[in-house]
Amino acid sequence: xxxxxxxxxxxxxxxxxxxxxxxxxxxxxxxxxxxxxxxxxxxxxxxxxxxxxxxxxxxxxxxxxxxxxxxxxxxxxxxxxxxxxxxxxxxxxxxxxxxxxxxxxxxxxxxxxxxxxxxxxxxxxxxxxxxxxxxxxxxxxxxxxxxxxxxxxxxxxxxxxxxxxxxxxxxxxxxxxxxxxxxxxxxxxxxxxxxxxxxxxxxxxxxxxxxxxxxxxxxxxxxxxxxxxxxxxxxxxxxxxxxxxxxxxxxxxxxxx
Amino acid sequence: xxxxxxxxxxxxxxxxxxxxxxxxxxxxxxxxxxxxxxxxxxxxxxxxxxxxxxxxxxxxxxxxxxxxxxxxxxxxxxxxxxxxxxxxxxxxxxxxxxxxxxxxxxxxxxxxxxxxxxxxxxxxxxxxxxxxxxxxxxxxxxxxxxxxxxxxxxxxxxxxxxxxxxxxxxxxxxxxxxxxxxxxxxxxxxxxxxxxxxxxxxxxxxxxxxxxxxxxxxxxxxxxxxxxxxxxxxxxxxxxxxxxxxxxxxxxxxxxxxxxxxxxxxxxxxxxxxxxxxxxxxxxxxxxxxxxxxxxxxxxxxxxxxxxxxxxxxxxxxxxxxxxxxxxxxxxxxxxxxxxxxxxxxxxxxxxxxxxxxxxxxxxxxxxxxxxxxxxxxxxxxxxxxxxxxxxxxxxxxxxxxxxxxxxxxxxxxxxxxxxxxxxxxxxxxxxxxxxxxxxxxxxxxxxxxxxxxxxxxxxxxxxxxxxxxxxxxxxxxxxxxxxxxxxxxxxxxxxxxxxxxxxxxxxxxxxxxxxxxxxxxxxxxxxxxxxxxxxxxxxxxxxxxxxxxxxxxxxxxxxxxxxxxxxxxxxxxxxxxxxxxxxxxxxxxxxxxxxxxxxxxxxxxxxxxxxxxxxxxxxxxxxxxxxxxxxxxxxx
Ligand SMILES: Cc1cc2nc3c(=O)[nH]c(=O)nc-3n(C[C@H](O)[C@H](O)[C@H](O)COP(=O)(O)OP(=O)(O)OC[C@H]3O[C@@H](n4cnc5c(N)ncnc54)[C@H](O)[C@@H]3O)c2cc1C
Ligand code: FES
Numbered sequence: 001x002x003x004x005x006x007x008x009x010x011x012x013x014x015x016x017x018x019x020x021x022x023x024x025x026x027x028x029x030x031x032x033x034x035x036x037x038x039x040x041x042x043x044x045x046x047x048x049x050x051x052x053x054x055x056x057x058x059x060x061x062x063x064x065x066x067x068x069x070x071x072x073x074x075x076x077x078x079x080x081x082x083x084x085x086x087x088x089x090x091x092x093x094x095x096x097x098x099x100x101x102x103x104x105x106x107x108x109x110x111x112x113x114x115x116x117x118x119x120x121x122x123x124x125x126x127x128x129x130x131x132x133x134x135x136x137x138x139x140x141x142x143x144x145x146x147x148x149x150x151x152x153x154x155x156x157x158x159x160x161x162x163x164x165x166x167x168x169x170x171x172x173x174x175x176x177x178x179x180x181x182x183x184x185x186x187x188x189x190x191x192x193x194x195x196x197x198x199x200x201x202x203x204x205x206x207x208x209x210x211x212x213x214x215x216x217x218x219x220x221x222x223x224x225x226x227x228x229x230x231x232x233x234x235x236x237x238x239x240x241x242x243x244x245x246x247x248x249x250x251x252x253x254x255x256x257x
Numbered sequence: 258x259x260x261x262x263x264x265x266x267x268x269x270x271x272x273x274x275x276x277x278x279x280x281x282x283x284x285x286x287x288x289x290x291x292x293x294x295x296x297x298x299x300x301x302x303x304x305x306x307x308x309x310x311x312x313x314x315x316x317x318x319x320x321x322x323x324x325x326x327x328x329x330x331x332x333x334x335x336x337x338x339x340x341x342x343x344x345x346x347x348x349x350x351x352x353x354x355x356x357x358x359x360x361x362x363x364x365x366x367x368x369x370x371x372x373x374x375x376x377x378x379x380x381x382x383x384x385x386x387x388x389x390x391x392x393x394x395x396x397x398x399x400x401x402x403x404x405x406x407x408x409x410x411x412x413x414x415x416x417x418x419x420x421x422x423x424x425x426x427x428x429x430x431x432x433x434x435x436x437x438x439x440x441x442x443x444x445x446x447x448x449x450x451x452x453x454x455x456x457x458x459x460x461x462x463x464x465x466x467x468x469x470x471x472x473x474x475x476x477x478x479x480x481x482x483x484x485x486x487x488x489x490x491x492x493x494x495x496x497x498x499x500x501x502x503x504x505x506x507x508x509x510x511x512x513x514x515x516x517x518x519x520x521x522x523x524x525x526x527x528x529x530x531x532x533x534x535x536x537x538x539x540x541x542x543x544x545x546x547x548x549x550x551x552x553x554x555x556x557x558x559x560x561x562x563x564x565x566x567x568x569x570x571x572x573x574x575x576x577x578x579x580x581x582x583x584x585x586x587x588x589x590x591x592x593x594x595x596x597x598x599x600x601x602x603x604x605x606x607x608x609x610x611x612x613x614x615x616x617x618x619x620x621x622x623x624x625x626x627x628x629x630x631x632x633x634x635x636x637x638x639x640x641x642x643x644x645x646x647x648x649x650x651x652x653x654x655x656x657x658x659x660x661x662x663x664x665x666x667x668x669x670x671x672x673x674x675x676x677x678x679x680x681x682x683x684x685x686x687x688x689x690x691x692x693x694x695x696x697x698x699x700x701x702x703x704x705x706x707x708x709x710x711x712x713x714x715x716x717x718x719x720x721x722x723x724x725x726x727x728x729x730x731x732x733x734x735x736x737x738x739x740x741x742x743x744x745x746x747x748x749x750x751x752x753x754x755x756x757x758x759x760x761x762x763x764x765x766x767x768x769x770x771x772x773x774x775x776x777x778x779x780x781x782x783x784x785x786x787x788x789x790x791x792x793x794x795x796x797x798x799x800x801x802x803x804x805x806x807x808x809x810x811x812x813x814x815x816x817x818x819x820x821x822x823x824x825x826x827x828x829x830x831x832x833x834x835x836x837x838x839x840x841x842x843x844x845x846x847x848x849x850x851x852x853x854x855x856x857x858x859x860x861x862x863x864x865x866x867x868x869x870x871x872x873x874x875x876x877x878x879x880x881x882x883x884x885x886x887x888x889x890x891x892x893x894x
Contacts, residue, residue: 030530057496063327111806125436129429134308134706137386144397154390
């Protein structure tokens, strides 16, 4: 099949970007979207032109490296599918496809379709953990977790940290990402001791990173390749409110060595 | 040279305890004075970094990913083993040890494997405490399932995303230490060389993938946790950027590379669909718990699978290995699939596929149970192939998946180069010639959480380390070598892309050194690979600039190392004139096609020493002694 690609090209963070158009005549239905871009890149290299920089790694929908806003939708129009798992059989012969980076103030563009998502790591660093050192753990089955809670925790923990939620949100809010981590621990007994401090620390970091607020558009849930539910945002808001009211201080970052 | 694995004396059950007692300690105050470099943030690297920092060491950790959470470990699906014996089905440390030695076809070091089984239970404890949401029963207790090569249920899992959840656990512990300033995190930095000073590993040289800047970093020890090299085959189940550069460069600096020819082919992957293919997707082995593997009895049967009646199907694994059936170990299941395809009974467009059928399981357990167990795998399959496995059997074919070979390490996980520690898939240690399912995650975390943190202390306590910094001439020299390698690559101005060379190399390796190997083929490959390499260095094209994010240059550097390293695999495969585990030499098989070991000549580890470009490396050996698991023919009949 034939497709026409309009791809965002930007030399670096400071340069001005623009769309460039490419025609591909030899696209096979069984190709993944990224394999289609591989074909384009191989062609560009052989023509002596710089290939399109984009991020990817596992190509199995789990590492969260791939991104791309395709025809205006992060990860494209297929629900519950990352860009790397999107296949060309979902497009039609003659389609025009617009490909842009994930756009958000907190995700500055590095080059072409590559953006800097390290803000997510700093949010986890601020509080997305249980403070247990290697060696401290009790026997595993001494911690009992009701199956439903474990399942809900897993629903939240599935987040791949791709940032589609941020790219989809009109406010570029990271609430779904943060809420997923908060909820993952909130549903588990292991997560209780630090529950309040965790939510305070993570929300504060989120704000520092320049992510916007949630005004209930729910675009995040629609774009999430793992279908993480916005109901976790409500849980996080409740936890946050409770924690602020209780005057909790988030002194997570202390350790005796 | 005969290598000494430094296995402690005493009965196998006591070795690790005794060793922990005999190792010298570093006091808490002194730990603060050491700086450790860790390369890699997969399960091994992340768990090691976190644990070392918790102990008080200063850690600098490097990854070429944009975030530590992207490491290839994230993709592991099926699960992680431990000897908890929760199902009360007769498991024990001893049995896990026994299964792993036997599964590895008697080419692993007994003492290491025993220790691995010993610490396996602590790993599960640690992960649960970190909040890893493992699958549970309605009672709230942890759930187990059985996995390839085990007749009991010892595998813990989190849906089909076990690797993801374990990595996020280790990553979160690591990020906590980043926040505490005990770990300095370097992302998007690729290690391109190891720096050795006075015979001791003292640092690395990296390239910043955004600015192209070449930088040196010193440490009191260097830990490599850089994963495996399956991508030497071009198509594999590994993530796209996995490569051999870190370990291969350490090899060129004097570290021995052990058993490079021990590569694992995984039986359940989605078959290749065309030339454009960039990777092969693994379908978790857990599917073999409920799926039945078959091909038509008659060669060339082109009917749709559902139109082939029961009595014209050959459930070949159940037929050949009644004791294990569809759960036969990976190497055995893979070769059986190849055999039936070679007989012309393969299915699908290319004839290189077999069916994995869930019809019986759905009938027996109901669709809901199957959906609960494998729902997301089925979805993934449908997304990639466009077919619905609830209705038509899946098609699968073996693909390169894991590499048992790696840098040689002693019992302390230290290579022959003092100060260089190697953990996770990057070392050779515990899996012999074949790794059992759900044991790589176990090993990576065992190394990182519970072994390296002790043994590295012993190294510090018993070694006098001079102060170094990156102004030392050894650093400057290594930087210069990296820079000139890059300059050379940039100036070839040829006509082929790095990917084209990689694909060519992969095909040669798969054809002559893949699922089965023979002398003639290996010798042929040893002629072809240098030719590809020569062409690479005279006909490669790279566009873009050195001092910029340059995906072509990144790839070229990795392919350049694969092109050298491939030869080492071939030498190893040629000189190991026996079949064992994943290394199947056609000359050595029983009449029924099973692998035939030669224990008299090859019950050893082969560890290769670099002797200069263009020279044949030297093969050293570490003899393997089997005191506790008697050498037997590995039979799964
Ligand atoms: C699809 C798939 C499914 C699997 N499923 C299972 C399973 O169910 N159970 C099981 O036990 N095992 C499984 N395995 C195997 C297992 O996942 C791996 O063996 C294991 O995760 C390897 O972990 P690691 O920490 O050693 O390396 P990796 O996770 O590969 O991490 C390597 C790290 O090193 C970094 N790195 C590498 N080179 C450099 C360099 N030069 N400079 C800087 N950084 C570098 C990378 O950025 C990365 O952070 C599976 C493997 C695959 C491919
Ligand atoms: S490449 Fe890993 S999720 Fe897409």
